[in-house]
Amino acid sequence: MKVAVTVNEPDSLAWLERRFARCAYYLIFDSLTKAWRAEANPAVEASSGAGTRAAQFLADHGVEAVISGEYGPKALRALNAAEIKPYSASAAPAEKLFEDLLAGELQEVESGGAARSSGRGA
């Protein structure tokens, strides 16, 4: 299984970025080999629809679970459609969070989310 963790530096010791679609990188871990690689987030500067773009990106990379802090409602809808499970975690290094997930210690996000829509002037 491939697991993505949202971070701002391409390093397995980088700490979690709490915003799902506005992180600079996704660290994609492989649960079999424990290997990881960093992928730059193409949605980081999207003026709108960062959540859907990011979910599309992770789906294209075959990711099945993602660890972040907060997810917007459209991001959750997109992740749900892509059958990628969103997990919520608090600040910690990416590698530790990946291990926490494998140990079953992280909470899956059910619904809700932060942002409701884009702001004035969209």
Next chain:
Amino acid sequence: MTTIAVASGKGGTGKTTIATSLVLSAPELRPVFLDCDVEAPNAHLYLHPHFDKKFVVAIPVPQIDESACSSCGLCTQVCQYNAIAVLGGKVQVFPELCHGCGSCARQCPEGAIQEVDQPVGCVQTGTSPNGQRFGRGLLDIGQAMPVPVIRALKRWQGESSGRLVVRDSPPGTACPMVETLRGADYVLLVTEPTPFGLHDLKLALEVTRMLGLPAGVLVNRSGAGNPGMEEVCQEYGVPVLMRVPLRREFGEALARGLPLVEAFPEFRLRFRELLASILHQIKLERRASRSLEGSEPHDIGLDGDR
């Protein structure tokens, strides 16, 4: 027809105060008032129009025929707004992100995308007791796309020969403000002498410059403090046309729903002078472009000022 857009950059500088007083000061120009601040229209509080017509504004959003779709993903690549995605082998549409540009439907190799209308707001029109034609756009709650509503409002107004049209712009310098300014003959920028007012005035002047529109500045709450206004106006080659001092009585009248020129009739003459000077500048601009293009004259003028 002559169209003046009243804009600001910074919010709360007094756009609506100035725009409503402008139309109230020149009844002989049979003014049309357009409240383009479709996310929070409020000019009706001062002009009290009776709305007698309403029409819905919709944008075309994609609808996927799943039996024809091959999940190729071309639609997701052409969408500039990330409103469409291929997830779990199926195309998902996020209509609240869609700008209705139609790229996905045009590009789909399978012809699997049909466009269906999604309402985003409405336009309401009517007449105020003072005789102005009045139109306003109203964006639906939860919608994030004001521009199509502003466009529909402008289309409703259409060509009004011999009339003065005043468009009250939303604050800021983003798409809704640009759409309000587009096609206008003149932009009156209302600002205030604060650091924030000055900063956003510069942004607004950049927009008018890019659109190639003549502009003038009205300094509201004059005397409130910050220097530097004249220098900025000089830098952009735009005149300071009028100053409205900072006075508690003005705020009190406005809070009671009284337009400035009605609460303080001595302002009427000053607004007529402001309008005369704007109309004169427009005439000069038109003369300059006529000598280039040879278009027909369509100037309007105040009584006793032609």
